[in-house]
Amino acid sequence: MIISKDLFLLGDQDYLRLPNKDEKRPAMIRPVVKSQRIDTTGHFPCLLADQRPLPVHLAFRGLSASAGPRPILRDVDGLVRPGQVLAVMGPSGCGKTTLLNALSGRLKLDAGHIFFNREPLCKRWKRKICYVLQQDIFFPDLTLRQTLEYTARLRLPDTMSYSQKMQYVDHIIDVLELTNCQDTIIGDYIKRGLSGGEKKRANIACELLTNPSLMLLDEPTSGLDSHAAHSLMTTLKRYAVSEGKTVVLTLHQPSSQIFHLCDKLLLLCNGQTAYYGDTCKVVDFFSSIGLNIMPHYNPADFILEQVKGSSDLQQRIINAAKESRRNKDYPIELQHDCHYISDKYDHSNKILPHNPYSNIEQDTLNAMEPDVRRLWLDTHSHASSSVSSETSDADCYFSWPTSFWTQFKVLSQRNFQEARPRMLSKLNWVQTIGLGILAGLLWFQLDRKEEALHDIQGWMFFSTTYWMLFAHFGALSSFPPEREVINKERQSGAYRLSAYYLAKMIGELPLTMSLPAVYHLISYPMLGFHSPMVFLTLLGFLLLNTIVAQSVGFFIGACCMDMQVSITISALYTLATQLFGGYLATNIPAWLTWMKYLSMIHYAYQNMQIVEFTDGIQCASQSKFKLCTSDLNHIPMSSILEAQGSYLPLWANTLVLLAFLLVFRVLGYIVLRFFKAPK
Known part of the structure; x- marks a missing residue:
């Protein structure tokens, strides 16, 4: 250390x-x-x-937590100092992950205390913690280096320049031995990318960029082969010692080599402490209660077999662990008569001062290891100033690492780069160009006459409907996997939700508009190009309808956690939108007329007709419009729209579409902010 x-x-x-x-x-x-x-x-x-982060001396005692009526943790103690690695082990369901959630401040405790350098856990300390989840959650199309660079730009303070942040990324890549794979995409179950071990190290690298004082890792070796697991643990151990970090990790069934890399061991059994102490002394502890290990046997396998034994054997081990707390070797910080800084307040909302040495004699301090004693004494001045200060609440105030503008700029670039391979894939280009040519050939060079009226309206309705469905279900399918990444980053306090949400709207806007614009550029001139202004105006309303449909997709995707449910709701809404759009059915029953006003297609389709038929069309020889006579051979735009029922002017339809866009975007933000916030 x-x-x-x-x-x-x-x-x-x-x-x-x-x-x-x-x-x-x-x-x-x-x-x-x-x-x-x-x-x-x-x-x-x-x-x-x-x-420079302050080295963290982590102590927790008497931790108890439950899920409903079922207790998960019961009176769990532990202590880990800078430069040490604490391994939390136990059978499945014993509370390992729950303990990490409690130490990170993501779980409300029923009882117990958590101290960082003898201060209670608060928001200020949460910023000095990195929590590496068991799942490797990334954007699959970004390379490892791109992932780290965006993370550094988001989570390192604005006081650091861009070049300094990139040097920081280089250092992390070098420390975790990721140089050879830094330009490889993350990948997923479809696209081949990083290996399992490389993804684990990439997951750790993203959290280490904040240079945390405390590292919490949930089963970092799960899913790795023995060599990759040992290499990862060796890297973590070397990093903890060289950087003076405090490391707490859960292990499922480690090899003997990995087991002995850990300095401290906390063994859990049914949510209770079965052993806490030095890793090298666990065999002696079990021998003292008559459980002897066979020669050349992995100690990790041996102790896990014992805590998985009969209920009588489990209780015997737990009782022995409780008895060991009375030992003189038991850490002074975990003894219940040792007073830390109180987290209770008096009537004036000031922290009540307590003497942190009230029960610690000078001989006890002298008996401590030099580094431990120095840390205790050094934090005393910090503790005293915190106790006497009347602004202790302000010390725990949460502040973002970067400004709103920095977060918006970086997230916009990342959203654009992450979504581009998905939204502008080769298949989508082929599909768009092919469909544009096919639509152009089907409705090729139509004259603006009454005989072609139905075909022109068919092109308009098909174009608006197709791009509505494309954008809507594209947003729906991309949101669930992206939501996992966003939830992870929001839990770590990387950025504001408002910055992400605005960046997603702006960053993906060019991608959302590209394919519909190419389709329109191909199909409309083949339909019959008459006016550049009409061409551009029709394109504008097609793009507006596409963006509105994407907004509805984001809203439904944010509301529904289940993909099947969201697809069902979306199918019902989009089909209803088509039915009441004004092309498939014009004689709508009076009691269902109101539903057309909820159809985005209805407004976009009307606007395209208003623009296209502004100058009217020529009557047919046997016209179905009564106004077509020998004296009047021209059908005005108003008569064409009146044949479909009531209609709104161009500006009113446009305002309604913009209202759809605004309302669904705001509703999506409200859902993510208040109803689907990560716990």
């Missing part, structure tokens, strides 16, 4: 730790001036003094 002669942060002031020969007194500290110096002691490059 590298502690001496290192930069660290106490409150809002930067300090340089100087070694002290007298171990009974706290190490000397003095302020240092923030500069652009690059640390050459093995720590992250490009970090200013105010970006």
